[in-house]
Amino acid sequence: xxxxxxxxxxxxxxxxxxxxxxxxxxxxxxxxxxxxxxxxxxxxxxxxxxxxxxxxxxxxxxxxxxxxxxxxxxxxxxxxxxxxxxxxxxxxxxxxxxxxxxxxxxxxxxxxxxxxxxxxxxxxxxxxxxxxxxxxxxxxxxxxxxxxxxxxxxxxxxxxxxxxxxxxxxxxxxxxxxxxxxxxxxxxxxxxxxxxxxxxxxxxxxxxxxxxxxxxxxxxxxxxxxxxxxxxxxxxxxxxxxxxxxxxxxxxxxxxxxxxxxxxxxxxxxxxxxxxxxxxxxxxxxxxxxxxxxxxxxxxxxxxxxxxxxxxxxxxxxxxxxxxxxxxxxxxxxxxxxxxxxxxxxxxxxxxxxxxxxxxxx
Amino acid sequence: xxxxxxxxxxxxxxxxxxxxxxxxxxxxxxxxxxxxxxxxxxxxxxxxxxxxxxxxxxxxxxxxxxxxxxxxxxxxxxxxxxxxxxxxxxxxxxxxxxxxxxxxxxxxxxxxxxxxxxxxxxxxxxxxxxxxxxxxxxxxxxxxxxxxxxxxxxxxxxxxxxxxxxxxxxxxxxxxxxxxxxxxxxxxxxxxxxxxxxxxxxxxxxxxxxxxxxxxxxxxxxxxxxxxxxxxxxxxxxxxxxxxxxxxxxxxxxxxxxxxxxxxxxxxxxxxxxxxxxxxxxxxxxxxxxxxxxxxxxxxxxxxxxxxxxxxxxxxxxxxxxxxxxxxxxxxxxxxxxxxxxxxxxxxxxxxxxxxxxxxxx
Numbered sequence: 001x002x003x004x005x006x007x008x009x010x011x012x013x014x015x016x017x018x019x020x021x022x023x024x025x026x027x028x029x030x031x032x033x034x035x036x037x038x039x040x041x042x043x044x045x046x047x048x049x050x051x052x053x054x055x056x057x058x059x060x061x062x063x064x065x066x067x068x069x070x071x072x073x074x075x076x077x078x079x080x081x082x083x084x085x086x087x088x089x090x091x092x093x094x095x096x097x098x099x100x101x102x103x104x105x106x107x108x109x110x111x112x113x114x115x116x117x118x119x120x121x122x123x124x125x126x127x128x129x130x131x132x133x134x135x136x137x138x139x140x141x142x143x144x145x146x147x148x149x150x151x152x153x154x155x156x157x158x159x160x161x162x163x164x165x166x167x168x169x170x171x172x173x174x175x176x177x178x179x180x181x182x183x184x185x186x187x188x189x190x191x192x193x194x195x196x197x198x199x200x201x202x203x204x205x206x207x208x209x210x211x212x213x214x215x216x217x218x219x220x221x222x223x224x225x226x227x228x229x230x231x232x233x234x235x236x237x238x239x240x241x242x243x244x245x246x247x248x249x250x251x252x253x254x255x256x257x258x259x260x261x262x263x264x265x266x267x268x269x270x271x272x273x274x275x276x277x278x279x280x281x282x283x284x285x286x287x288x289x290x291x292x293x294x295x296x297x298x299x300x301x302x303x304x305x306x307x308x309x310x311x312x313x314x315x316x317x318x319x320x321x322x323x324x325x326x327x328x329x330x331x332x333x334x335x336x337x338x339x340x341x342x343x344x345x346x347x348x349x350x351x352x353x354x355x356x357x358x359x360x361x362x
Numbered sequence: 363x364x365x366x367x368x369x370x371x372x373x374x375x376x377x378x379x380x381x382x383x384x385x386x387x388x389x390x391x392x393x394x395x396x397x398x399x400x401x402x403x404x405x406x407x408x409x410x411x412x413x414x415x416x417x418x419x420x421x422x423x424x425x426x427x428x429x430x431x432x433x434x435x436x437x438x439x440x441x442x443x444x445x446x447x448x449x450x451x452x453x454x455x456x457x458x459x460x461x462x463x464x465x466x467x468x469x470x471x472x473x474x475x476x477x478x479x480x481x482x483x484x485x486x487x488x489x490x491x492x493x494x495x496x497x498x499x500x501x502x503x504x505x506x507x508x509x510x511x512x513x514x515x516x517x518x519x520x521x522x523x524x525x526x527x528x529x530x531x532x533x534x535x536x537x538x539x540x541x542x543x544x545x546x547x548x549x550x551x552x553x554x555x556x557x558x559x560x561x562x563x564x565x566x567x568x569x570x571x572x573x574x575x576x577x578x579x580x581x582x583x584x585x586x587x588x589x590x591x592x593x594x595x596x597x598x599x600x601x602x603x604x605x606x607x608x609x610x611x612x613x614x615x616x617x618x619x620x621x622x623x624x625x626x627x628x629x630x631x632x633x634x635x636x637x638x639x640x641x642x643x644x645x646x647x648x649x650x651x652x653x654x655x656x657x658x659x660x661x662x663x664x665x666x667x668x669x670x671x672x673x674x675x676x677x678x679x680x681x682x683x684x685x686x687x688x689x690x691x692x693x694x695x696x697x698x699x700x701x702x703x704x705x706x707x708x709x710x711x712x713x714x715x716x717x718x719x720x721x722x723x724x
Contacts, residue, residue, distance in 0.1 A: 027424050028390075028424065056624065056627070056628045058624075059620065059621065059623075059624025059625075059627075060422045060423075060621055060624040060625040060628055061422075061621065062389050062390065062619075062620070062621035115717065115720075118710065118713065118714060118717075119482070120481070120482065120515070120638060120639070120642050121642060123635060123638065123639040123642070124638075124639045124640075124642035124643040125643070126639075127635075127636060127639040127640075127643070128639050128640050128642075128643035128644075129643050153482070153709070153710060154709040154710045154713045155709060156708075156709055216709065217705070234708050234709045234712055235708075235709040235710075235712045235713035235716070236709065236713075237713065237716070240713045240717070257424075258421065258424070259421065259422055259423065259424035261421075262418065262420075262421025262422040262424075263421075263422040263625065263628070265418070265421075265632070266418045266421075266422055266625070266628035266629050266631070266632045267628050269628070269631055269632035269635050269636065270627070270628045270631035270632065272635055273485060273489075273631050273634055273635040274489060274631065276482060276485065276486075277482070277485040277486045277488075277489040277490050278486075278489075278490050280482050280483060280485070280486035280490075280702065280705075281486040281487070281489070281490035281491050282490075283705045284701040284702060284704050284705040285701070287704070287705050287708065288704075297708065299712060302716075305716050306720075309716075309720060337717075338721060339646040339647070340642065340646060341714075341717050341718050341721045342646050342649070342650075342721070343579070343642075343645045343646040343649050344714060344717075344718065345718040345721075345722075346518075346596050346597075346649065346659065347515070347516040347517060347518055347578065347596045347597040347598065348480065348515060348516045348597075348714075349714055349715075349718060350596055350597045350661060351480065351516045351597035351598075351599065351602045352480060352703075352706060352710075352711055352714075353711075354597070354599070354664075354667050354671075355477065355480075355602070355699075355703050355706075356703050356706065356707040356711060358477075358668075358671060359700055359703045359704070359707075360707070
């Protein structure tokens with residue numbers, strides 16, 4: 001905005017900007033908030049986004065707006081975060097909203113859905129395609145206001161004890177996979193499993209489950225799952241570009257001084273772009289380590305992808321027929337996605353295509 | 363304006379204003395800066411990033427740090443911005459650093475080079491691959507400190523009066539293309555042209571030039587070049603993910619109060635992710651308009667891409683042999699890019715591939 005426009009927006013004449021110290025004190029009270037993350041601290045990139053946010057807010061407000069970050073379980077469990085924020089137990093949180101589809105499947109669009117948009121497209125929809133407004137309309141029903149706060153990029157499909165070549169191989173597969181993705185693959189015979197992160201390794205080792213999905217190479221490598229389930233599948237078609245959200249208790253957000261809101265908006269954008277950049281910077285080395293220690297890369301077959309796409313669309317139609325919020329957001333989301341990929345196939349995709357093939361040839 | 367009137371204008375009653383602590387006033391002095399953009403105002407997305415930045419800084423500092431934005435030519439021309447910032451004529455600017463390769467080709471890495479990284483990879487290198495530190499080491503020699511401030515995503519290859527099927531078709535082609543990209547394609551016989559933006563249409567119409575590249579569909583459509591040069595090529599292999607930078611006079615940056623630096627760091631990240639999201643949101647409709655009004659999409663042939671890749675690497679070797687700064691940054695850049703594409707081909711690319719093919723089939 002041009003300076004003159006600022007001044008107009010602030011209701012001031014361009015002739016003078018008399019900035020007085022008393023006004024400053026009024027608008028900059030010391031505030032302390034608590035943020036509950038949905039993640040454990042050892043997921044340093046995804047948990048770390050909460051610290052990136054809190055630090056940026058602290059710095060821009062000269063230490064007057066302090067946000068303490070807490071890992072899942074330190075105040076409430078990850079799946080209780082939405083309730084705790086809505087009822088004011090904590091002022092805010094940092095979550096993957098797809099975890100709350102049991103509450104309402106519409107939450108998923110604040111993260112992603114199977115065969116959704118990639119990370120940049122998700123930013124485009126949320127920031128400039130009306131997505132964030134739609135989501136905030138929905139979140140308001142839960143007494144929440146949200147800012148976009150991260151994206152992991154396309155995830156991997158997880159670790160499998162045996163190869164999955166056809167749709168038939170999915171039948172009876174005990175797969176640790178949650179949310180809408182679990183509902184989708186269940187239609188193909190998968191038996192979705194809910195297992196605490198700490199128990200995944202032993203469950204795979206014992207054969208209690210057949211497969212487990214997590215994030216991408218950087219986070220996946222730390223779990224060591226490839227040692228007990230060596231087939232490492234891609235792409236994670238249920239998380240092509242999952243977003244994370246900073247959720248605020250709506251009344252608490254609205255009470256914030258204007259400058260603190262401004263600091264939070266910028267800090268959330270920083271946390272968003274920073275998280276994707278960190279994953280993008282760290283995933284190549286994670287992938288090399290995994291492959292060097294025995295992970296065997298496998299692409300999901302076209303058969304599996306196409307069957308999954310078909311049942312995903314069925315799930316969306318079924319939910320839309322029963323849930324007006326979901327229907328409304330899904331329509332916006334789907335239309336935007338289809339236009340994005342119309343453009344994506346032109347410059348972005350052909351550019352990456354050439355670079356990948358050229359690299360492969362040395 | 364009297365203090366009392368200001369307080370009234372700001373919605374505060376003078377009686378209600380408490381006395382402030384000196385510490386706050388000390389660290390939050392009113393500051394007014396000027397920002398010179400390298401771009402004209404009608405490129406609303408790319409010029410607009412300067413306004414996004416200035417507004418975010420204004421809001422987070424409660425209106426105490428005011429940055430006026432000026433289009434190219436209003437204070438200095440776009441190509442003079444680096445000098446004007448370095449010598450303190452203006453405190454800061456917003457630029458595509460590739461425009462300064464005539465000064466030193468190392469500037470290019472603050473934007474991109476032919477066959478460089480895509481937008482997300484560029485963020486990853488700059489934020490978390492040591493890239494920004496390397497660039498700031500270099501910028502310091504020009505009395506400049508920089509923050510990453512935007513990315514257009516992969517650009518188009520521009521408008522051509524006739525089809526380009528083989529490398530031979532490039533010989534003698536008068537192409538409006540600048541910077542390192544011009545040097546690269548010159549090796550294949552292209553005659554790079556420098557023509558002011560306002561003269562491109564008439565030059566193409568008269569046949570003074572044969573081709574011109576600009577940005578992507580959203581910006582390109584406004585120029586109407588497809589009416590006089592209908593073949594619209596992709597990808598713009600010289601701009602696979604070009605970054606923009608906010609450049610600061612180094613001494614002025616260092617003098618800033620800590621909180622204002624904090625606000626600027628977050629605001630620059632906001633401007634960065636916001637610009638890419640805007641282009642991604644707007645390009646699909648731009649592409650549809652262009653095609654509907656006669657633009658004919660053409661992919662550069664493998665022949666053209668491979669020959670260009672080969673001569674690009676030759677150019678980098680030649681410059682590296684003469685320029686230590688370029689050599690040092692190029693080594694970091696190239697190694698990072700190659701690792702990025704190792705990972706990219708796994709989840710991101712295969713995901714986009716499936717989504718594009720599925721969309722094409724309806």
